[in-house]
Amino acid sequence: MKTYFITLLAIFSVFSNSNSEQEKKEIDSVINQWHKAAAEANFDNYFGLMTDDAVFIGTDASENWNRKDFEAYSKPYFDKGKAWTFHTLERNIYVDKNNKIAWFDELLDTSFKICRGSGVLEKVNGKWKIKHYVLSMTIPNETSDEVVAVKDSIETNYIQKLKSKK
Numbered sequence: 001m002k003t004y005f006i007t008l009l010a011i012f013s014v015f016s017n018s019n020s021e022q023e024k025k026e027i028d029s030v031i032n033q034w035h036k037a038a039a040e041a042n043f044d045n046y047f048g049l050m051t052d053d054a055v056f057i058g059t060d061a062s063e064n065w066n067r068k069d070f071e072a073y074s075k076p077y078f079d080k081g082k083a084w085t086f087h088t089l090e091r092n093i094y095v096d097k098n099n100k101i102a103w104f105d106e107l108l109d110t111s112f113k114i115c116r117g118s119g120v121l122e123k124v125n126g127k128w129k130i131k132h133y134v135l136s137m138t139i140p141n142e143t144s145d146e147v148v149a150v151k152d153s154i155e156t157n158y159i160q161k162l163k164s165k166k
Contacts, residue, residue: 023128024093027102027121030128031091039085043078047071050130051122057134059112061158086110086117099123107138114138 030049037045047067054067065073077083091106105118119133139147 019099020095023095023099023102027093027095027104027128028091030121030130031104031106031119032088034130035086035088038083041078041081041083043071043075046074046078046083051124054130055132057132059115059135059137061155084110086115089114102128112137 034046034049037043037049050067052067054070056065056067056070057063058065074083087109089107089109091104093102093104095102100123102121103119104121105116108115108117116136116138117133118136120131121128122131123129
C-alpha cells in the first residue's frame, strides 16, 4: 500500500509539473500574440486578449487606464496602422497552484530602449487573458541622479496634485 501511494504521488507530481509547464507555454503564447497584435496595429486581436476589466499602466505617472479608457487612448494609434512594437528579451512566468491566475515579468526592447513589463493573467472560459499590465522604463543606476533632475521639473506639480487628493 505504501509503494502504491508513493507511486501515485510521483505520477501526480509529474502530471502537475507538466501541466504547469503547458500552462506557461500557453501564457507565453498569449503574451507574444498580444505584443504582435500591437506591432501589427490589430486593435481587435490586441484587446481581445485582455479581460473585460483589464487595467493598463503606462510609463507616465498619469497613465492608469481601465480597458475602456485604454481602448479610447489607443484607438487613434491602431487606426493609423502604427501602435507600438515590443520585442521580448527575457520573460519569467509564474502560475498559481489552481492554474487560474498567472503573473509574469519581462524585459522588452522598445522605442524607449529597455522597458520592463509585468502583468497578471486570468483564465477566462478556458483561455488565458491579460488582466493587468504595467510598462515601466528602466533607468540605469548610474544615471538615476540625471533622470531625477529631468523628472523633478515635470513631476513635482503632479506629486502635489496627487497629495492634495488624499
